[in-house]
Amino acid sequence: MKHYLKLMRVRHYIKNLLVFAALVCSGQMFNLEKLFSGIAAFIAFCMVSSVVYIVNDIRDKEKDCKHPTKCKRPIAAGIVSVKSAWGLAVLLLLIAAVYNSMMFHVTSTLLLALYLVLNLAYSFGLKNVPIVDVTILVAGFLIRILYGAFVTEITISNWLYLTVIALAFYFALGKRRNELQQIGDGETRQVLKAYPVNFLDKSMGMCLTLANVFYALWSMDARTVSFYNNEHLILTVPIVLLITMKYSLDIEGESDGDPVEVLLHDKALLILCVFYLLIMFYILYLGR
Numbered sequence: 469m470k471h472y473l474k475l476m477r478v479r480h481y482i483k484n485l486l487v488f489a490a491l492v493c494s495g496q497m498f499n500l501e502k503l504f505s506g507i508a509a510f511i512a513f514c515m516v517s518s519v520v521y522i523v524n525d526i527r528d529k530e531k532d533c534k535h536p537t538k539c540k541r542p543i544a545a546g547i548v549s550v551k552s553a554w555g556l557a558v559l560l561l562l563i564a565a566v567y568n569s570m571m572f573h574v575t576s577t578l579l580l581a582l583y584l585v586l587n588l589a590y591s592f593g594l595k596n597v598p599i600v601d602v603t604i605l606v607a608g609f610l611i612r613i614l615y616g617a618f619v620t621e622i623t624i625s626n627w628l629y630l631t632v633i634a635l636a637f638y639f640a641l642g643k644r645r646n647e648l649q650q651i652g653d654g655e656t657r658q659v660l661k662a663y664p665v666n667f668l669d670k671s672m673g674m675c676l677t678l679a680n681v682f683y684a685l686w687s688m689d690a691r692t693v694s695f696y697n698n699e700h701l702i703l704t705v706p707i708v709l710l711i712t713m714k715y716s717l718d719i720e721g722e723s724d725g726d727p728v729e730v731l732l733h734d735k736a737l738l739i740l741c742v743f744y745l746l747i748m749f750y751i752l753y754l755g756r
Contacts, residue, residue, distance in 0.1 A: 471542045472556060475525065476518035480728050484513045486609060486632070487616035494622045495696065495752050502620045505571040509619040513612060515564035516580055520587040522557045526550055527591050576618040583611045598662035602640035609636035627686030634679035635712075639727045641672045642719045676712055683708055700751055707744045714740060 487510045488497075496502055525543045533544050542548035568577055590604045609632055617624060645668040648660045686692055687701040714737045718730045731737060 471547045475522055475542045475548055477521040481514045482728055484510055486612035487513055489613045490617035490622040490624045491620045493624050505619050508567045508570045509616055512564045512567040515560040516584050519557045519560050522553050524591040526553055571619050573618050576615050579611050579615045596658045598659055601659050605640040606636040625686050627682050627689060631679055631682040634675045634682055638672055638675040641668050643726055644668060646719055680709060698751055704747055711740045
């Protein structure tokens with residue numbers, strides 16, 4: 469069973485928590501109807517994201533066998549057969565359809581389908597096209613937020629959308645940078661040949677700067693302050709700066725650049741993130 473869970477990348481479900489972003493930021497997290505819709509949306513998105521990982525592993529079986537760490541993945545290691553993997557993918561897709569139908573919205577359903585199509589296109593070739601590959605990864609983060617927003621029927625600030633887009637580009641470029649540093653021959657990932665390290669470093673710096681600026685603008689925006697009836701959101705900006713600096717320090721080291729792995733393997737970074745979430749919870753729900 470653990471090999472199938474590993475194949476599904478359950479650890480990476482942490483990224484799907486972005487589905488709750490609109491709900492949490494709206495101050496309506498304890499609205500049971502919206503919360504149940506958010507939970508159903510989270511489960512549906514987790515199932516679809518697992519389908520994407522499974523298909524990607526099936527497609528990359530031969531290349532993963534040559535990779536220093538990916539060779540341990542269930543399909544590449546021969547622990548799970550390709551036939552069983554396809555069967556699991558179909559089952560998960562059916563489960564996703566069931567949960568999505570619980571809070572069915574045409575737009576949110578199209579977004580879920582778009583996420584699946586984009587990532588399948590990524591697996592079947594677009595991951596080898598420079599810039600397009602990281603753009604698809606970024607689109608995945610944005611679709612998570614949009615999906616959650618439409619499911620719970622909540623509108624959030626454009627500044628937050630821009631913050632997520634800039635951060636997602638930073639994460640995606642950082643992953644490419646560290647892959648290039650560790651397996652720069654391009655044998656296991658062809659697109660790495662198109663990315664000079666200097667380009668990645670400069671682009672990462674630009675995206676991280678923009679992300680922090682966008683977040684600061686959101687925290688002091690007049691509509692934000694008025695909506696939450698709280699002027700203390702600006703106090704979270706230094707915490708966000710610390711979090712992004714600590715993350716940056718990690719990916720400059722020996723990390724492979726995957727956001728989930730970086731977060732889970734750095735206790736200090738994890739504590740900073742939890743501290744930020746607690747402060748935000750107090751400001752949004754207790755300090756209004």
